Amino acid sequence: MELKEAKEKFIQAWGTLGSNWGINRTMAQVHALLMVSPDPLSAEDIQDELNISGGNANMNLRALIDWGLISKVHKPGERKEFYAAEKDIWKVFKQVAKERRKREIEPIFRVLEDVSKISGNPKEKNNKAFLETVKGIHNFASKTDKTLETLINADENWFMSSFIKLMK
Amino acid sequence: MELKEAKEKFIQAWGTLGSNWGINRTMAQVHALLMVSPDPLSAEDIQDELNISGGNANMNLRALIDWGLISKVHKPGERKEFYAAEKDIWKVFKQVAKERRKREIEPIFRVLEDVSKISGNPKEKNNKAFLETVKGIHNFASKTDKTLETLINADENWFMSSFIKLMK
DNA sequence: AATAATTTTCAGAAATTACTGAAAGTTCAG
DNA sequence: CTGAACTTTCAGTAATTTCTGAAAATTATT
Known part of the structure; x- marks a missing residue:
């Protein structure tokens, strides 16, 4: 070719x-x-x-x-x-992660916190299902956010070698 | 609300x-x-x-x-x-990762392998720039793919706790 | 300061993607 | 079997996204 x-x-x-x-x-x-x-x-x-x-x-x-x-x-x-x-694909990846974190995780956090403030008995079936889902996502998003932050500051070799060790 | x-x-x-x-x-x-x-x-x-x-x-x-x-x-x-x-967001995330891996990583691999087969001297400036970029992406994609595979098979608690340890 | 090269902007056009509604297909109770 | 309830399909339409081209703005050159 x-x-x-x-x-x-x-x-x-x-x-x-x-x-x-x-x-x-x-x-x-x-x-x-x-x-x-x-x-x-x-x-x-x-x-x-x-x-x-x-x-x-x-x-x-x-x-x-x-x-x-x-x-x-x-x-x-x-x-x-x-x-x-930028040709270093690891840097490209980190940069995209950084921007998307800023553009997407932050707004979704605001919505999740906002919609958690519903009135009514949190034990009531409909409220409960809603609150549990929202809480689950909020919790997950927090962890993801922390992970991304670390990732963004990480150097490729450190990250990859640690990660590969972890995976064993 | x-x-x-x-x-x-x-x-x-x-x-x-x-x-x-x-x-x-x-x-x-x-x-x-x-x-x-x-x-x-x-x-x-x-x-x-x-x-x-x-x-x-x-x-x-x-x-x-x-x-x-x-x-x-x-x-x-x-x-x-x-x-x-499915309401467990960790399962949702894994499922999306699994599907996207199947739908996107595999096709991109095929293209990367395909376009690596160029004719001409690999030392020539234009060829070299191309091959290095493609090789870098291929290498990155391989690592990502392995990571995703592990992730998909991981249980949340195991993953998150290991990860948090790693991040310290 | 006038002119020429280049970049930026943006309204309308084109292309792409998503949706509707109605008809065809299925399933099932009587 | 028959017909009603429900699901699926898909051609045409609508909505959204992206692109063009030309005019305006900017920047450099003489």
Whole structure:
């Protein structure tokens, strides 16, 4: 297989993976393209490679910067901005975990705490079922949150080696 | 806050969470509704609670069964089928991990292995950047896969207590 | 300061995804 | 068997999400 074809397949697969996980397909494709490029690319390069409009490229590049997955690179003597992706997949994973934690766990906590404050007898069947489910999720979310926090601060080797030991 | 209002808020929040993670909003809402109901509900109950059509309710119920998150309950003397959700959130989490592993990790593995077979000198800059990224992801995916496998077979208490120890 | 290159924004269009409603299919009690 | 209760399917429609293209804003160059 030629490099070009392999790149296309990889970009396609990464896009599908992203969209299964609630990330817009094009954003994931831009990310994939930058991950396999040896050098930073300009917005124009990306437009041409992926056949997307300038507006679309720009919006997804900003979103990727916002997620902390790529950064602008200024090339001396060049007018254009270039973009480069973090290629260490462990760092990518940690960054995504960090952002999703901020964007999703925190809001769900607020809702869980809020809906726990229901009136009426907590022993009554309907109230009880509700409160137990909510409490269970709250408890689980707390543990997950702590785990994620540790994960985000962990170094890969430490984490993986400890984890593998644990799994034995 | 009244139970009814709290349920609605919870169902809404669960739906949003689902759609952020690539799960259709209504499917997540049906799941939420069943998680907070003390007794199994019929398709009709669900239609009425969520204001959705029979077809929609049916399709999402089947999808939830397919994901292993709810099950049919036959009530003696009743013609209708009823549905009940697994309420232990740890089991829910494991089940989702199991399904996603099957549906997503396996396909991505195939692609990664496939695209590793590129022609040309692996030392050449473009080939090298590509192969290193792909190799890094493949390696990460292998570890993740092993971890998930363990997780799926783990019991919550064992897992959490070991994990908390690890984190210290 | 004028011009040219580049980036950003955003209204409307296109594409994708989800839903409805009605018809077809099943199941079961009488 | 028959018909009523219930479930499933799916073509067409609706809602949502994403993208385009062109205009506005910004930034650098002469």
